[in-house]
Amino acid sequence: MTKKIGFLSFGHWSDGLGSQARTAADVLHQSIDLAVAAEELGADGAYFRVHHFAQQLGSPFPLLAAVGARTSSIEIGTGVIDMRYVNPFGFVEDAGAADLISDGRLQLGISRGSPEQVIDGWRYFGFAPAEGETDADMARRHTELTLELLKGQGFARPNPRPMFPNPPGLLRLEPHSEGLRERIWWGAGSRATAEWTAEQGMNLMSSTLLTEDTGVPFHQLQAEQIERFRDAWKLAGHEWEPRVSVSRSIFALTNDTDRAYFGRERNGTDQVGHIDGGIARFGKSYADEPDKLVEQLREDEAIAAADTLLLTVPNQLGVEYNAHVIESILTHVAPALGWR
Template sequence: MPAPGTPLRRLGFLTMGTFDPADPGPGHAFTLDLMVLGEELGLDSVWLRHRHLQPGISSPTAILAAATQRTSRIELGTAVTPLGWENPLRLAEDLGTVDVLSGGRLNPGFSTGRPMNFEAYRDALYPGTADAEEFGYERMERLLRALAGEQVSTLTGTRGVEVFSPRVEPHAPGLLRRTWFGAGSTRSAVWAGEHGLNLLSSSIVKAEPLEPGGPEVTDFATVQAAQVGAFRAAHPAGAAARASQGLVVVPTDSATAAQRSAYAAYAEARLPRTRAPQGPARMMFAPDLVGPAERIAEELYAHAGFRAVDEVVFALPFAFQPEDYRQILTDLATRLGPLLGWEPREPRETQT
C-alpha cells in the first residue's frame, strides 16, 4: 500500500476474549457474539490470541470450532499460538478438524521460542522433560510436516475392523497455504519467507540494524517495513507473499464522551513503553492509535509498516466492556475501513 488511494484489501480484527474467572461463561459467549458481529459487518477475518493461565482465551481452537457453527464466511485465525505450549502432532489434528468444520476458513498463526514465564509452570507442562524440549524452529517444522500430510506413523491399512492412516486425520489440503508465522525480528521474518508461510507483524518488533554491521534502528515503522521487505525477498512468491500488520487501533467516531476518555487514558498509560526499546531483547512497542477515523487513517498512511502491506488485523484493546468492543468494531468497519479504501465482504449467509 504505497500511498492513499491504494485500497486496503483485507481488514480483520484480533481479540483476547477476556472473562471473569469466577463466571467465565459470559465472556466466552461474548467472544462468539463479537465474531458474529464481525461477519455481519463484512470484516474479512477474526483472530484470537492465546492467554495461558490468565483470564483470557486459553484454547482458541475450541472457540474457533464453536465459531464455525455460528458463522459462514469470515475467516478464523490465531494470532498467535505459542508453539512451546503445544504438541505439534496433536495440534495438527485439532487444526485439521476446525478447518474441515469451517469449510476451509482457518488461518492458524504461530510463534516459536521458550514460553513466557516458563519456570513458573515448566514441571506442570513438561514433567520430567522440560530441559529436553526444543522450542525453536524445529518444533514449527514438525507442525508444518504434519499439516502437509507427511507420514507420522508406520501403522497403516486395516487391522480387524479399524483403518489406520500414516498421516494426520482429518487432512485439510489448503491449511498449509493459510498458515501464518508471527515474527518480530528480521531473522524470524526471513525464516517465515523461506518456508513459504504468511507473515503476521504485530505492534511489537525488535530494534535491530537494517543491514549487517549497521547501527541499531529504533524507529518502529522503519524496522517493521524492513522486516516485511526481508520476508518477501526470501519468499518464493516474492512481492505477492501475504503479510499483515496488527496495531492497536481504536476509532472513536461513534463513542460516547465517557468511552473516549477511557480509551485515551488506556493509550496514555501504555505510551511510556513505546519511547525506547524494552528489556534485553530490545523489543519496541507501537503506540496505540486512538481518535477519529479520519485522523487514524492519516496516521496509518504515514506509517511505513502500514504502507508495506495491503491487509491488516487490528487488535482490540485489553479488558474493555462489551459495548466498547461493539462500538470500536462497528467504527472500524463503517468509518475507518472505507477511508482506507476497504470494501466489506458480502453479508453472511442466513443461518438455519
C-alpha cells in the same frame, strides 16, 4: 491497497471495576458473539491470542471450532499459539477438525511465544529442549514437524490387524484438511525471524512489538521487516503468494464514550523497553477524531505494506462496545484510506 480487516482479542477476564468479562465462560461466549457481530459488520477476520497459566484464552481449538460453527464467511485465527507447548501430532488433528468445521477458514498464527506467567511453563506440558537446544529451538523443531504433518502425506505403518479397514500404504493423521498448510502464519519479532519465516513457507504475522530497535520509528522498522520477508520469499521460490498481517490499537473517537475511554491516547508515541532481557520497540496506539486518524494512519508504512490489519480490541468492555470499535474503523476510516 485494499486490506482484509479483522480483530485480535487477548481474551482477558477479571472481576475488576467495569469489566464485562468477569470469568472464563464470559470470555469464551463473548468471543463467539463478537466474531458473529464482526462478520455481520463486514469484517474479514476474528483472531484470538493464546496465553497459558493466565486469565486469558489458553485452549484455542474448541473456541475456533465454535466460532466456525456459528459463522460462515469470516476468517478465524490465532495470534499466536506458543509452539513450545505444542504436541505437533495433536495440534494437526485439532487444527484439521476446526478447519473442516469452518469450511477452510482457519488462519493459524504460531510462534516461539512471549514472556510467560510461570517459569518454563512448557515443562508442565511435558516438553523440554533436547541437549544443546534452547526453548526457541524447541519451538522451531515442533513447528517444522507440524508443517510436515500438515502436508497430509502418509508416514505411519498400518497395523496388520486393525479395528477398521485401512486404505493402502502408510497412514496420515486424520482428519486432514487440504490447503491448511498454506494458512499457517509465524509471529515474527525481528527482521531475521521474518526471513526465516519466509524460508519455511509461512505467512508473516507482525504485532505491535519488535524485539530489536534501530532508532527509527516502529512502523518503518516493521516495514523493513516486511520487505525482508518478501525478498526472502522470492529467493526461496515458493509456488504461492504469502500474506502479511500487522496488528494495531486504533480507536476512532466518534462519541463521548470513545473519548472517555481512549481520548488520553491522542498523540501516542512509540516506546522502547526491554523484554526477555533484550531491547524492544513497541508501536504506538492510534486514537483521534476520524479525519485526523485517517491522516495519521496514512503515514504508517507497515500498514501500507501489509495486506491484513488486525485491530486489537479491549475485550473486557463487552461485545457491544467492541463491535462499535470495529464498525467505526470499517465505516469512518477504511474507505478514506482505500482499504475498502
